[in-house]
Amino acid sequence: MRLILEVWRQEGPDAEGGFETHEILDATPEMSLLELLDRLNHQLVENDQEPVAFESDCREGICGTCGLDVNGVPHGPEDNVPACGQHVRSFQDGQTVRFTPFRARSFPVIRDLIVDRTGLDRIIQAGGTIAVDAGTAPDADTLLVTHDDAERALDFAACIGCGACVSACPNGAAYLFTGAKLAHLALIPHGKEERAKRARSMIAQMQHEFGPCSQIGECVLACPAEIPIVALAVVNRERLRAGFMWGKAN
Amino acid sequence: MSSGIQERSDIDQIPVAKRPATSPPPRPQTWVLKLIMAVTGSIFVLFLLFHLAGNLKVYLPDDPQGHFNEYAHWLRSFLSPLLPGSTFLWIFRGCLGAALLLHVYSGVTLWIRAHRLRGRHARKVNPTKHHLTGRTMLWSGLIILAFIIFHLLDLTLGRVVASKDFTGGSTYKLENGEVTVDAYANLVHSFQRPSVAIFYVVVMVVIAFHLSHGIWSITNDFGATAHRTRSVLLILADLIALVIVVGNASIPLAVLGGVITL
Numbered sequence: 001m002r003l004i005l006e007v008w009r010q011e012g013p014d015a016e017g018g019f020e021t022h023e024i025l026d027a028t029p030e031m032s033l034l035e036l037l038d039r040l041n042h043q044l045v046e047n048d049q050e051p052v053a054f055e056s057d058c059r060e061g062i063c064g065t066c067g068l069d070v071n072g073v074p075h076g077p078e079d080n081v082p083a084c085g086q087h088v089r090s091f092q093d094g095q096t097v098r099f100t101p102f103r104a105r106s107f108p109v110i111r112d113l114i115v116d117r118t119g120l121d122r123i124i125q126a127g128g129t130i131a132v133d134a135g136t137a138p139d140a141d142t143l144l145v146t147h148d149d150a151e152r153a154l155d156f157a158a159c160i161g162c163g164a165c166v167s168a169c170p171n172g173a174a175y176l177f178t179g180a181k182l183a184h185l186a187l188i189p190h191g192k193e194e195r196a197k198r199a200r201s202m203i204a205q206m207q208h209e210f211g212p213c214s215q216i217g218e219c220v221l222a223c224p225a226e227i228p229i230v231a232l233a234v235v236n237r238e239r240l241r242a243g244f245m246w247g248k249a250n
Numbered sequence: 251m252s253s254g255i256q257e258r259s260d261i262d263q264i265p266v267a268k269r270p271a272t273s274p275p276p277r278p279q280t281w282v283l284k285l286i287m288a289v290t291g292s293i294f295v296l297f298l299l300f301h302l303a304g305n306l307k308v309y310l311p312d313d314p315q316g317h318f319n320e321y322a323h324w325l326r327s328f329l330s331p332l333l334p335g336s337t338f339l340w341i342f343r344g345c346l347g348a349a350l351l352l353h354v355y356s357g358v359t360l361w362i363r364a365h366r367l368r369g370r371h372a373r374k375v376n377p378t379k380h381h382l383t384g385r386t387m388l389w390s391g392l393i394i395l396a397f398i399i400f401h402l403l404d405l406t407l408g409r410v411v412a413s414k415d416f417t418g419g420s421t422y423k424l425e426n427g428e429v430t431v432d433a434y435a436n437l438v439h440s441f442q443r444p445s446v447a448i449f450y451v452v453v454m455v456v457i458a459f460h461l462s463h464g465i466w467s468i469t470n471d472f473g474a475t476a477h478r479t480r481s482v483l484l485i486l487a488d489l490i491a492l493v494i495v496v497g498n499a500s501i502p503l504a505v506l507g508g509v510i511t512l
Contacts, residue, residue, distance in 0.1 A: 008371070072374035103369030170385055172367030207280035211367035212360045215463070215470045216384035218376060230475050237473025239281045 001027040001088060004096040005040055007052050010109050013116075017109065019098075029089035033076050034059060034066060036088055037099070037113075052099075053112035059084040061224060064160030067167070068113045069100040074164035074222040082162060082224035102167035106174070106209045117163045119209045120177055124161075126205035127198035128181045130190045143189045156184035158225040165219035165227075171211035176219040178206045179231030182238045196245040199238035206235075276363060283356040288471035290349040290356075291464050295490065297346060298461070302497045308434065308510050315434040315512070319422045323430040354395060361388045383463035390460040397453040404440055405433070411446075413439040438505055438512050447502035458495035462487050 003024045010017030022040055031039070034056050041051035057065035066083040070076040076086030091097055099113060107115040145153075157180075165176035182199060185191030191198075213232050220229045278286075304325070307318045329338040375381065383390075403409045408416035416439065422432035441447045465487035474480055504510045 069371060069373075072372050100371040103371040103373060105367045105369055107369070167369070168373075170368060170373065171364030172369065173364070203281055204275065204279070208275045211364045212280045212284060213470070214364070214384050214387065215467045216380050217378065218381070221376065230477075230480065233470040233473050233475045233480070235473075236281060236284065236471050237475050240285070240473050 006098040064162035074167040104172040127201040153187035164222040168218040168222035174210035175213035179234040183234040196242035199242040290353040318434040322433040415439040441502040441505035454499040458491040462491040
């Protein structure tokens with residue numbers, strides 16, 4: 001397969017940046033998009049050019065490291081699949097494929113396709129952790145969790161923090177990410193002890209760097225962990241609940 | 251950093267991306283603004299349904315002019331004599347005006363925040379319904395704001411854009427002998443101008459778009475997470491929008507078509 005790649009190149013955070021066009025003649029349908037970039041880099045190095053900087057790690061959809069926009073869509077044309085799981089077979093022979101870094105003012109470009117996603121880390125640092133009961137694991141059945149709650153908590157815990165929701169959002173909002181964390185921790189016994197405190201601090205941090213949610217639902221189409229759209233309402237529910245708790249922690 | 255005193259370690263060579271201007275934290279907080287949008291938006295949804303119920307009196311088979319004007323008179327003198335004259339009407343108008351100011355202020359502030367935080371690269375536009383209605387909320391909102399001014403000038407104040415037959419004073423005698431404003435005649439005279447009637451119809455469609463996404467947003471902003479509640483409200487959002495557009499837009503069309511006459 002022949003593909004034309006338009007890749008965003010940017011030397012550093014302060015550099016201007018621009019598109020570079022390359023041709024790949026030996027792409028195969030079963031290649032992942034990251035392998036396509038590997039192929040491009042191989043070609044660039046062979047021609048004594050600087051390879052394209054992009055992030056990847058596990059390449060099996062569990063780490064959340066890979067993240068880039070393909071033809072203006074986070075991760076690539078297929079819904080709910082990370083870039084490493086998207087394949088060249090989504091494109092036609094001879095098609096132009098445009099790679100850009102994740103689109104959000106809160107994700108400044110470090111180099112080429114690599115963006116700084118530490119804004120999401122700061123939301124987690126603000127309270128996306130459990131600080132109580134740090135002792136040894138309790139005996140089985142001392143803390144009862146219903147099967148439904150456990151399953152739902154796991155559904156929300158599936159978030160890999162890749163940042164596709166922020167890139168997909170026309171407002172640069174991180175509601176899906178924050179909502180997934182809040183919902184996950186609010187459903188399990190240890191998490192409940194700091195439920196209100198967590199909502200206050202995480203949401204304060206979120207709105208510090210990210211935009212407001214307009215419930216358009218673009219994030220849900222992009223999310224490789226298939227976090228449901230209800231996570232958007234969870235952010236508001238948890239913040240309202242925390243308001244009614246008047247400074248209490250739980 | 252070119253002090254040259256300390257040799258940089260490798261870690262310092264990694265470029266650090268510039269963070270967006272994030273401090274001081276945004277005030278009022280984003281979630282507070284969203285809540286204000288939801289509370290005032292809910293007031294407007296209820297007001298629109300209430301307003302529609304009144305409007306539909308033009309379709310009453312027996313003496314619509316009398317019923318409509320009687321209703322208009324009741325609105326103006328509601329809770330009288332407990333509150334003298336039209337005190338209640340002015341409290342009601344004051345509340346709606348305050349809600350409107352808060353709604354517009356919050357909406358514009360949120361739009362500016364969102365606009366600042368979107369990135370530089372082009373996005374592929376998904377032609378979904380919520381994309382169409384959700385991303386145009388500010389624009390539909392501004393059209394509705396302009397319409398509110400037009401509507402007040404046209405049928406309440408009788409200035410600038412009103413029909414030349416507009417009568418503001420006590421020109422209609424009710425069955426009980428009281429004289430009041432002939433709101434019905436003003437409505438018919440206004441809608442007999444085709445351009446105005448079409449403008450009203452177009453704006454009703456815009457309002458339906460705004461409502462359809464607005465009610466869905468209210469659901470989320472009030473933190474409704476229960477599956478059944480969300481499903482019902484998602485349908486209700488479109489249903490209310492449809493009722494408003496069909497009910498209201500039919501009136502200027504009926505006047506144009508000669509179904510409603512003096």
